[in-house]
Amino acid sequence: MPVLNERAYLEHAVASVLAQELTIPAELVLALGPSSDGTTQLARRLAAEDGRIRLVDNPAAHIPVGLNAAIRASRYATIIRVDAHSELSAGYAARALETLERTDSANVGGVMHAEGRTPFQKAVARLYNSPVGLGGGAYHGGTQEGEAESAYLGVMRRDVLDEVGLFDETIRRGEDWELNLRIRQAGYRVWFDPRLSVTYWPRESWIRLARQFRATGAWRGELVRRFGRRNGIRYFAPPALVVLVVAALVTGILQLTGLVSGWLSLALSLIVHLPIVLYVVLVVAVAGMRGGGGPRQRLWTLIVLPTMHLSWGLGFLGGVLRGARDTVDASRLGTQNTPLP
Numbered sequence: 001m002p003v004l005n006e007r008a009y010l011e012h013a014v015a016s017v018l019a020q021e022l023t024i025p026a027e028l029v030l031a032l033g034p035s036s037d038g039t040t041q042l043a044r045r046l047a048a049e050d051g052r053i054r055l056v057d058n059p060a061a062h063i064p065v066g067l068n069a070a071i072r073a074s075r076y077a078t079i080i081r082v083d084a085h086s087e088l089s090a091g092y093a094a095r096a097l098e099t100l101e102r103t104d105s106a107n108v109g110g111v112m113h114a115e116g117r118t119p120f121q122k123a124v125a126r127l128y129n130s131p132v133g134l135g136g137g138a139y140h141g142g143t144q145e146g147e148a149e150s151a152y153l154g155v156m157r158r159d160v161l162d163e164v165g166l167f168d169e170t171i172r173r174g175e176d177w178e179l180n181l182r183i184r185q186a187g188y189r190v191w192f193d194p195r196l197s198v199t200y201w202p203r204e205s206w207i208r209l210a211r212q213f214r215a216t217g218a219w220r221g222e223l224v225r226r227f228g229r230r231n232g233i234r235y236f237a238p239p240a241l242v243v244l245v246v247a248a249l250v251t252g253i254l255q256l257t258g259l260v261s262g263w264l265s266l267a268l269s270l271i272v273h274l275p276i277v278l279y280v281v282l283v284v285a286v287a288g289m290r291g292g293g294g295p296r297q298r299l300w301t302l303i304v305l306p307t308m309h310l311s312w313g314l315g316f317l318g319g320v321l322r323g324a325r326d327t328v329d330a331s332r333l334g335t336q337n338t339p340l341p
Contacts, residue, residue: 002058002066004033006084007042009201014046014053016087016199022094028082029074031058031066062328064167064175071158071166079161081153081176086112089197096155099193106160106188107180109151110196122293123300124202124209124308132286133308148192149232150180155196160188172328173219181230206303208331210311215329217312221319238313239320241279245310247272279306 001017003010017028030043032055047053056073058066071079078100080093092110099108114128127133154176164182167175180190203209217238224231251268254260260268286292287301319327 001028001070001082001084002031002033002063003035003039003043003084004058004061005035005037005039007035007037007039010039010042010084011046012087013082013084016089017082018050018052019090020088020093021091022097025076026093027052027054027075029054029056029070031056031070033058033061033066062169062172064169064171067175068166068169071161074158077158079154079156079158081156083153083198083200085201086153087199089199092196092198093155095193096196099191099196100155100157103189103191105191106183107151107154107156108191108193108196109148109154110193110198112152112200113197114200114202116202118204119294119296120206120300120304121202121204123297123304125200126292126297127286127301127305127308128200128202130286132282133305143194145193145195146191148190149184150177151190151192152176153198154180160186171219171222172324173216174223178223178227181227203331206307209304210307211331212329213308213311214315215327215331217315218319218324218327219315220312221316221321222324224316224320225323235316238309239316240313241309242313242317244272244275244279248276 001013006013014028014030020026030047030053032040032043034040043053043055047055054073056066056069058069060066067081078097080096082088096108096110099105112128114125116122116125160183164179164186167179171178184190203212220231220235221239224235251260251272255265255268283302283305286305287298292298292301315327318324
């Protein structure tokens with residue numbers, strides 16, 4: 001588990017791991033980044049209270065670096081990746097180990113079920129769980145078990161990880177997708193099992209969410225630079241929306257100034273304005289759908305959905321055009337001040 005500024009979430013995440021019932025030895029290795037909110041002190045206290053917890057340093061604070069440090073320090077034949085912003089469901093580890101054995105896979109993952117507490121976080125969680133929000137990947141609500149492109153978090157065979165070279169430390173986001181690509185290219189199987197469920201707590205504020213999605217989009221753009229069309233077509237929808245919005249703004253200015261008129265103006269409106277209108281209708285419809293929560297949550301949905309798409313799309317275009325470079329998820333750098341109940 002890589003950890004950075006997760007004081008509000010770490011204890012719950014650790015408890016969900018230690019509560020897993022297994023008939024074989026297990027340990028929890030925390031890779032500690034340079035937190036500024038008391039996370040490191042909390043981790044040390046937890047480790048002092050339970051001998052199954054071990055600590056390693058991750059001074060770079062990058063997720064793949066921390067994951068590799070924890071994997072190298074681990075002592076057992078199976079690696080279960082855990083996120084400090086998540087909680088494993090009861091029986092997760094045992095079911096995953098059974099699926100790993102039954103399917104002869106190298107990596108097994110399940111469903112990421114997002115939950116929230118505040119109206120904002122609930123709006124984000126609902127969109128995480130919806131195909132409209134994150135593009136309909138299997139781990140956002142799939143029900144059909146089978147081979148998969150990637151796996152959320154992942155329960156992995158250590159010997160396969162050693163063979164393919166662990167996580168690529170030059171990739172700061174999307175490192176799991178790239179690792180699973182190498183696993184599949186090496187002839188091994190990646191498997192999705194919908195019986196496996198992990199609770200995920202989204203970012204708690206609009207600015208954190210926008211920063212997270214911009215960084216994720218930038219690294220997906222970097223992955224497109226490196227691996228081209230091996231990336232699924234759904235990843236190209238948010239940048240297409242950004243291009244449409246810019247085209248609509250430029251077209252609107254040309255129309256208002258009279259530089260474009262007549263049939264050409266009508267044609268451009270159909271090409272660039274109509275898709276934007278349809279997108280706005282979609283956003284309003286999603287906010288108004290059954291299960292959308294109270295008025296505040298529905299209002300946040302109107303803001304959150306385009307924020308997710310446009311932030312991701314802007315990051316993606318930057319990543320494709322100039323590379324992700326040193327882009328980091330800045331939402332992880334500040335302190336998390338809202339404790340879980």
